[in-house]
Amino acid sequence: MTTTDLAPASQDAPGSADGRPPVLELAGVTLRRAGKEILHGIDLRVEAGEHWAVLGPNGAGKSTVLSLCGANQHPTTGTVHVLGHRLGRIELQALRRMIGHVDPRHRVASPLTVEQVVLTGLTGSADLPRRWEPTPDQAEHARELIASVGMGDRAGLRWPTLSQGERGRALIARALVGRPQLLLLDEPTTGLDLAARERFLTALDGVVAEQPTTSTLLVTHHLEELPSTTSHAALLRDGAIVAAGPVDEVLTSAGVSEAFAHPIRVERTHGRWHASGA
Numbered sequence: 001m002t003t004t005d006l007a008p009a010s011q012d013a014p015g016s017a018d019g020r021p022p023v024l025e026l027a028g029v030t031l032r033r034a035g036k037e038i039l040h041g042i043d044l045r046v047e048a049g050e051h052w053a054v055l056g057p058n059g060a061g062k063s064t065v066l067s068l069c070g071a072n073q074h075p076t077t078g079t080v081h082v083l084g085h086r087l088g089r090i091e092l093q094a095l096r097r098m099i100g101h102v103d104p105r106h107r108v109a110s111p112l113t114v115e116q117v118v119l120t121g122l123t124g125s126a127d128l129p130r131r132w133e134p135t136p137d138q139a140e141h142a143r144e145l146i147a148s149v150g151m152g153d154r155a156g157l158r159w160p161t162l163s164q165g166e167r168g169r170a171l172i173a174r175a176l177v178g179r180p181q182l183l184l185l186d187e188p189t190t191g192l193d194l195a196a197r198e199r200f201l202t203a204l205d206g207v208v209a210e211q212p213t214t215s216t217l218l219v220t221h222h223l224e225e226l227p228s229t230t231s232h233a234a235l236l237r238d239g240a241i242v243a244a245g246p247v248d249e250v251l252t253s254a255g256v257s258e259a260f261a262h263p264i265r266v267e268r269t270h271g272r273w274h275a276s277g278a
């Protein structure tokens with residue numbers, strides 16, 4: 001395989017105040033599937049270095065929004081710009097190589113080892129292309145990431161034999177291996193034990209510190225799983241955004257209660273969030 005580098009961001013990419021295109025811009029996005037509109041007029045703008053939490057009840061459309069941001073599907077109407085490129089005008093796989101995506105729907109078809117699965121993050125594919133080899137730097141970075149998610153002694157294990165939590169850890173390393181400018185995390189701590197969850201949050205804080213322009217979007221059902229570096233939040237309900245903006249303005253008891261149609265008390269202590277029934 002030849003690695004196709006992306007052309008410079010398209011001329012029609014919307015600009016920000018400093019002239020750089022936003023990392024993500026969704027404008028008037030609707031999406032229809034199986035005769036049903038599942039997203040209605042989504043507007044969302046994410047700048048470099050912002051860290052977004054995406055929250056909402058089951059079926060609100062969180063994963064669907066992330067799949068658009070991850071160049072996995074096109075909107076039915078409206079526009080999606082990712083890293084300055086408009087979906088529909090760019091080869092999706094080339095774009096995917098610049099995005100780290102922890103996707104619970106990710107399928108590993110062949111019995112790859114943990115190390116091989118992590119390396120597929122560099123090729124943006126489900127399998128390792130024939131004749132493709134990582135550079136020594138890439139291989140070393142993959143090994144470091146595998147160790148950082150606590151899988152250093154399991155790098156040679158094959159995918160079908162892994163537990164759910166081990167797969168989750170491998171997919172986090174896979175998402176980080178390309179040092180992406182955009183990191184999409186769809187319930188990344190599902191199946192992780194308590195220590196692995198905290199290790200993941202520490203690893204994410206490390207990425208944020210090492211790569212200050214990387215932006216993240218994290219979907220979770222549990223406010224306790226939000227990293228303390230979260231800067232913004234979007235609340236979804238029934239395929240629409242009910243609130244989006246700086247995290248302390250959006251993750252309030254009133255905002256979260258409205259999104260979930262249920263009274264919820266939200267508290268923030270030592271930088272982390274907690275939710276309980278009001």
Ligand SMILES: Nc1ncnc2c1ncn2[C@@H]1O[C@H](COP(=O)(O)OP(=O)(O)OP(=O)(O)O)[C@@H](O)[C@H]1O
Binds near residue numbers: 038056058061062
């Ligand atoms: N390919 C599809 N065909 C038909 N309906 C779909 C399709 N993909 C998603 N949907 C529907 O769109 C809605 C939003 O789904 P989505 O997975 O984005 O929700 P979510 O907020 O991530 O939910 P959860 O918290 O349960 O994971 C759901 O009602 C779902 O059934």
